[in-house]
Amino acid sequence: MTNLNDPDPRPNGAGVDGKSLPHGHLPVMLDEVLEAVNPSEGETIIDATAGRGGHAVELARRIAPNGTLILLDLDPGNLTYASDRVRDETGLDPISIQGSFASVGRELRARTLQADGLIADLGFASNQLEEAERGLSFGREGPLDMRLDPGSPLKASDLLASLSEDELTDLIRRFGEDPAARRIARKIVANRAEKPILDTAHLARLVCEAYGSRTREARLHPATRTFQALRIAVNDELGALEALLEEIERTARHLATGSTGWLRPGARLAIIGFHSLEDRLVKQAFARMDDKGWLKDRARKPLTPTQAEVRSNSRARSAKLRSATVGTPRN
Ligand SMILES: C[S@@+](CC[C@H](N)C(=O)[O-])C[C@H]1O[C@@H](n2cnc3c(N)ncnc32)[C@H](O)[C@@H]1O
Numbered sequence: 001m002t003n004l005n006d007p008d009p010r011p012n013g014a015g016v017d018g019k020s021l022p023h024g025h026l027p028v029m030l031d032e033v034l035e036a037v038n039p040s041e042g043e044t045i046i047d048a049t050a051g052r053g054g055h056a057v058e059l060a061r062r063i064a065p066n067g068t069l070i071l072l073d074l075d076p077g078n079l080t081y082a083s084d085r086v087r088d089e090t091g092l093d094p095i096s097i098q099g100s101f102a103s104v105g106r107e108l109r110a111r112t113l114q115a116d117g118l119i120a121d122l123g124f125a126s127n128q129l130e131e132a133e134r135g136l137s138f139g140r141e142g143p144l145d146m147r148l149d150p151g152s153p154l155k156a157s158d159l160l161a162s163l164s165e166d167e168l169t170d171l172i173r174r175f176g177e178d179p180a181a182r183r184i185a186r187k188i189v190a191n192r193a194e195k196p197i198l199d200t201a202h203l204a205r206l207v208c209e210a211y212g213s214r215t216r217e218a219r220l221h222p223a224t225r226t227f228q229a230l231r232i233a234v235n236d237e238l239g240a241l242e243a244l245l246e247e248i249e250r251t252a253r254h255l256a257t258g259s260t261g262w263l264r265p266g267a268r269l270a271i272i273g274f275h276s277l278e279d280r281l282v283k284q285a286f287a288r289m290d291d292k293g294w295l296k297d298r299a300r301k302p303l304t305p306t307q308a309e310v311r312s313n314s315r316a317r318s319a320k321l322r323s324a325t326v327g328t329p330r331n
Contacts, residue, residue: 072100160188270322
């Protein structure tokens with residue numbers, strides 16, 4: 001599986017160390033996103049994954065002074081950072097919503113808002129990877145938490161303590177696509193009986209033990225896929241993405257039948273995925289809507305970052321941007 005959100009902070013230097021980056025994160029494919037969303041003065045635009053505000057600030061500049069920017073993020077710290085940054089750098093006061101983009105439709109309906117564009121830049125930001133206490137990186141010693149929303153109930157250590165060997169195998173296979181899933185799960189279950197698995201170093205060591213002599217041959221650190229799988233499960237990343245795509249699809253259907261929704265006819269969508277599980281969901285949903293005639297301007301192939309961007313920001317290397325326009329614009 002192609003994997004940009006590779007929780008290994010060590011290789012590739014530039015762009016990996018969130019602490020050394022301006023604002024803790026570099027926005028990926030910024031020019032391409034702006035071209036796809038094409039925001040203009042006075043419009044209402046949603047940044048469904050505000051992060052450190054890299055995309056949000058540039059969107060805000062283009063819709064200010066009369067536009068409305070709606071920011072969402074699971075992580076209250078990043079949401080506050082992004083909204084403060086937008087306010088400081090552009091003078092625009094965004095609407096900030098802490099929560100999952102899964103409920104973006106409900107949030108907009110509750111405020112009787114309709115958007116002209118939406119961007120979702122999936123996964124996690126570099127600053128989150130760097131914060132050892134989040135436990136997202138096997139290269140940083142910390143508790144096995146992994147929650148992007150600190151208010152959500154389940155930590156990675158809870159899953160490691162409670163899932164059966166079969167369930168762990170399934171989780172690591174489905175969300176990490178790791179061929180060694182069964183061996184890793186068996187190792188976890190055997191080990192947790194002696195000592196609860198509560199920190200990143202402990203889990204990384206167990207995965208290396210499960211890989212055994214194969215550790216040396218592995219192209220990625222053996223723990224990469226297990227950490228990714230746990231992160232996806234803890235934050236219900238694919239469930240949230242499916243819910244977002246269903247909300248978009250429902251609105252597109254309403255627009256096609258002449259009714260209204262939380263997206264305006266002609267709304268532009270841009271979604272950046274970083275691994276094949278995400279990109280597949282976006283690709284399939286866009287293709288379904290296109291087949292029904294609910295989308296325009298859908299490129300069949302996703303856009304990828306330029307070589308220059310990948311050289312200056314290694315986190316961009318697996319990005320895939322899919323964009324399309326919903327319904328027809330009202331002139
Ligand atoms: C790749 S970062 C976005 C970076 C941002 N575009 C920037 O330029 O700074 C992804 C952000 O999405 C947030 N996130 C992940 N899953 C989410 C979800 N289901 N709903 C809302 N935000 C989510 C993460 O907490 C993180 O801050």
